């Protein structure tokens with residue numbers, strides 16, 4: 387049976403290059419980067435080289451990069467840290483209804499602690515406008531946190547314009563760029579971004595490692611308390627090998643971006659055309675062009691997403707869904723609901739996310755499997771009468 | 773996350789589809805996740821369920837429990853069928869993940885609703 391991985395928004399495969407760069411730090415260089423001796427200094431120089439690689443990839447300075455345990459920790463650090471740091475200046479935070487839970491849950495926690503959070507509504511494609519952000523800013527606004535690109539539907543937010551507005555009003559601007567970095571051009575200076583979260587496992591780096599960019603001049607308290615690592619901005623001995631792997635992966639992702647984007651766009655179009663020509667009554671979720679090059683998301687009417695995923699999985703194809711039945715919480719995706727989808731249509735959503743190493747053959751195979759799954763499930767559906 | 777048995781019933785559902793000449797039809801919805809199950813039964817003069825069929829809009833567990841429920845009530849009297857519990861369906865499937873137990877409740881309710889419908893129709897035709 388063919389195995390086809392179309393869940394690259396969930397995580398990506400570690401690249402050969404990243405793995406190879408990590409190996410010496412798992413096998414030979416075992417020093418603690420904080421140690422004084424040569425073992426420590428070797429580890430330290432590897433960490434600092436990776437810091438430069440990450441900084442270069444997003445147009446930042448190396449000293450503006452803090453290594454963290456991933457996208458979630460970066461998001462939490464910004465939101466909880468800003469609240470703590472600026473609580474005397476204000477208690478209002480602006481975000482969107484379609485953020486990842488790594489942003490939404492800390493915001494909800496802050497609400498419990500007396501902060502006020504505005505969750506901007508999105509349009510039918512899942513985007514907010516810069517005007518909406520500007521209209522929501524008040525005297526007591528301390529933070530605007532808006533994702534760069536949505537993890538479910540791939541919609542890209544107007545980050546540069548939002549950055550400009552926040553700069554004009556002198557409000558800190560954070561973006562969760564976990565799905566964007568390594569996939570679309572990101573430049574923190576040109577886009578007026580004050581803080582940015584990224585995560586290595588979304589661009590073929592290792593899991594459990596990420597970074598937070600914090601613009602020079604902004605001082606956030608560390609979420610993790612302990613040693614003086616990362617200039618007191620994040621305690622705990624560095625995961626040296628993972629940091630090195632992230633550095634390699636981000637450098638490669640940015641260097642190859644044009645090439646891999648072209649490849650993925652070709653595959654994406656093949657997949658989208660295939661779905662739209664072979665399956666009736668489907669709805670594209672997200673915008674047709676303003677979306678990540680690797681993201682495809684459709685609602686397939688009259689059937690439910692988990693059933694689709696199971697059929698795909700039984701035939702070797704890995705995908706994901708915004709259906710209530712796959713969520714664990716039994717609520718359909720908050721992103722799809724915020725975009726105005728009914729429960730029933732959100733139920734039948736399937737997300738297929740590509741990497742540049744997918745092939746046309748794999749896409750064609752996945753299309754065959756998907757078409758068969760839909761036929762089978764529709765025949766079973768009390769909602770389908772054709 | 774699913775047992776072999778669940779996957780088998782999901783991939784090769786038994787008694788799927790409407791039943792020609794059904795004299796009891798039940799439709800129930802799941803308030804929890806918004807899923808729908810429809811059950812068709814054809815009951816003979818001895819009150820035995822001769823034929824049964826289902827249609828389901830729901831997850832893998834919902835489809836598998838529908839399929840299993842139809843197997844468990846086929847050929848049974850309606851009184852026997854009324855004693856079917858969701859626990860019995862789960863057991864026959866060799867277990868379901870905890871978050872999926874509510875899906876099996878739907879199957880039990882669908883059977884009861886089809887039998888209710890059968891009885892109502894019988895009452896009206898008296």
Ligand SMILES: Cc1ncc(COP(=O)(O)O)c(C=O)c1O
Nearest residue numbers: 456457458486488537564565585
């Ligand atoms: C938009 C977004 N933010 C945050 C995260 C969390 O990142 P991590 O898995 O590295 O903690 C993810 C990944 O699932 C994501 O897609």
Ligand code: FES
Nearest residue numbers: 711805830831875
């Ligand atoms: S029917 Fe929705 S979780 Fe089973």
